[in-house]
Structures are given as structure tokens and as C-alpha cells.
């Protein structure tokens with residue numbers, strides 16, 4: 001959808017801002033451009049809507065060399081969100097949002113109806129906020145209006161330059177999540193500039209990590225964190241990249257342990273005898289359909305006496321659980337929150353297995369090796385000190 005072919009930019013004063021950029025952003029993909037200040041991210045982005053012209057190479061949008069496209073026409077196909085949102089102070093939120101539809105000649109009622117739809121989409125009730133002026137909004141709300149305005153003309157491409165930079169970290173995280181939710185439905189082709197590696201990792205399907213004026217690595221967040229291509233990338237992503245990688249590595253069924261289990265309606269004494277014979281101190285409690293009910297200790301089952309009480313009478317609820325496919329970080333955080341030595345992993349209600357700290361470490365290590373070798377994680381073997 002967006003293709004850079006050996007693009008370079010030298011400013012008139014001789015500053016070479018970027019060199020030899022070649023990369024492609026697929027349709028519906030969100031690529032983050034990240035790197036230290038002055039490395040050329042904004043220059044890269046502004047060449048896409050021709051606010052800056054390259055001095056070498058060419059850029060294609062939807063297969064068309066943009067040098068040959070009228071800049072005004074080009075910009076109508078490309079939404080642009082910037083940090084200083086740039087709303088018109090004397091226009092209402094609704095009319096600010098409708099700016100591009102107005103410019104493209106839509107009738108006012110239609111443009112406003114579209115703007116109201118978009119405000120709703122970004123979580124601002126148009127009947128409450130539509131008639132306000134920008135200075136009557138919080139920073140986060142203004143930022144949302146900026147996103148709504150960029151989306152109002154339904155452009156296939158969206159350029160976002162530090163779009164969540166002007167708000168505090170808590171609001172920023174919420175806006176990031178909201179935008180990702182929105183992106184899952186609107187599926188725009190997005191280039192997002194940030195100097196924040198956390199944001200780049202969180203938002204990007206792929207990340208372009210810049211050094212001075214060039215891309216040092218262009219890959220998935222997991223690959224950038226797991227195998228930085230150059231010392232400069234390693235330095236930029238930081239010493240705690242293992243921790244960051246936890247948030248982009250998904251739990252897979254192969255990562256899990258299968259603990260002993262007891263059936264919800266089997267007699268407690270049968271389950272107790274079986275678990276004692278296996279030397280197990282506890283078991284997960286499952287229904288006949290393998291849905292997770294909870295957990296129970298062997299001791300509790302043993303003390304149930306000789307009656308035929310079912311396991312279900314003694315079971316505890318399972319607080320610590322995560323869905324399969326969730327990031328490892330989510331599982332780790334559940335373990336800490338519930339002070340649990342493991343978390344259950346579910347597919348819908350169905351029990352898939354448990355993740356322990358050792359398995360979590362193993363999954364992380366195998367995912368790094370799998371990326372390096374370009375194979376699925378299940379194909380990577382792992383020897384840990386614990387196995388020795």
C-alpha cells in the first residue's frame with residue numbers, strides 16, 4: 001500500500017535527514033517508526049503526503065508514484081494526526097471533525113452526520129461533545145477528536161505523528177488501546193511515528209527502528225526485542241527488552257503443563273486415592289466437557305471422609321486464569337496478583353493447561369530462538385538448568 005524505494009532527503013541547508021529508505025507497508029498494516037530525536041522519522045512520514053518532497057528515490061501509494069499525484073488530491077486519501085492536534089479553536093468539535101468532508105464538498109448535514117458517527121467511534125458522545133469548542137475538552141479528548149477528524153473522510157491511509165504524545169502516561173495507554181480496538185475494525189494502513197519504544201512495540205504490527213537517517217531494523221516487535229539487528233537497536237530497545245517481549249509473546253498450547261485433574265462430579269474419595277497414588281498435592285477440577293471449574297487440594301479431598309461427596313463440593317474457584325493467545329505478560333501479572341504459582345489457560349471456558357514460571361521462561365526463550373531460526377515455536381527444543 002505504501003512503498004518506499006531508495007528514498008532520500010537532503011534539506012536545502014545540506015542536512016541529510018534520511019538515506020536510502022526502502023520498505024513497504026501492507027494494506028491494513030500498522031507500522032511504527034521509532035528512534036531517537038532527529039533520526040528522520042517525521043521527515044519520512046511527511047514525504048508520504050508531500051508536505052516534504054524527497055530528493056531521491058520514489059514513494060508509491062496504492063501502486064501510484066505520488067510525485068505525479070496532485071498533493072491536495074493525495075492528502076484527501078491520507079488522514080493525518082499530529083501531536084498538537086491543530087483543531088480550529090473557533091469551530092465546534094463536530095465541525096472540526098467534519099473539516100475534510102466539508103472541504104471535499106459534502107453537504108453540511110451529511111458531513112455533520114458523518115462527523116457524529118466518527119466521534120461516537122472514538123468514544124465521544126456527539127450529543128455531549130459535538131457542540132463544545134476545543135478548549136472545553138481535556139487533552140485526551142482533543143486527541144480523540146484529532147483521530148476522528150483524520151478518519152472522517154475514510155482515507156485508506158493514516159499518518160500519525162506522536163499522536164498520543166501530549167497526554168499523561170495513563171491516558172496515553174487508554175488512547176493506545178482504544179485506537180488498536182478501532183484499527184481492528186477500520187483496518188487502515190497506518191504509519192505511526194513515536195520516540196517511545198513501548199508505544200512502538202504495543203502498537204506496531206511491524207516496527208522500523210531508525211538510527212541516524214536510516215532504518216536499522218524493520219521487523220515484528222517480538223523479533224526486534226528478541227534479536228536486535230545491530231548494537232544501536234539493542235541499545236535503543238533497552239536492557240529490559242526481555243520484559244518488554246513478554247508483552248508481545250502470546251501463550252501457545254505447546255507452552256503449557258498438564259497438571260493432574262479431578263472431575264467435578266466424581267466422588268471425592270476416588271479422586272483423593274488417585275491423586276495420592278500419583279503423589280499429587282492438588283488438581284484442577286474440570287467438568288465432563290473439560291470446562292474449568294476450579295481447583296482442589298489432595299488433603300481437602302482426603303478429609304472429605306467416606307461419604308460420596310462429589311469433588312465439586314470441595315473445589316475452590318480459580319482466580320488466576322488467562323485466555324490462550326494472551327501475552328505472557330498477562331499471565332505473569334495474574335500470577336503476581338493472585339500470588340499463584342501458576343495460572344490456568346482457557347480456550348473459551350475449556351481448560352487447555354497451566355502456565356508455570358518455569359514454562360513461561362521456556363516459552364519466552366523458545367520464542368526468541370524460533371524467531372531467529374524462522375520456525376514455529378513448537379519446533380524449538382529447550383534445555384533448562386532445571387532439567388539438568
Ligand SMILES: Nc1ncnc2c1ncn2[C@@H]1O[C@H](COP(=O)(O)OP(=O)(O)OP(=O)(O)O)[C@@H](O)[C@H]1O
Nearest residue numbers: 011013015017036037038039040041042043044195
Ligand atoms: N527544514 C529543515 N531544514 C534542515 N534540516 C531539517 C529540517 N527539518 C528537519 N531537519 C533535520 O533533519 C533531521 C531529521 O529530522 P526529523 O524531524 O525527521 O526527525 P525526527 O526523527 O522526527 O525527530 P523528533 O523525534 O525530534 O521529531 C534532523 O537532523 C533535523 O534537524
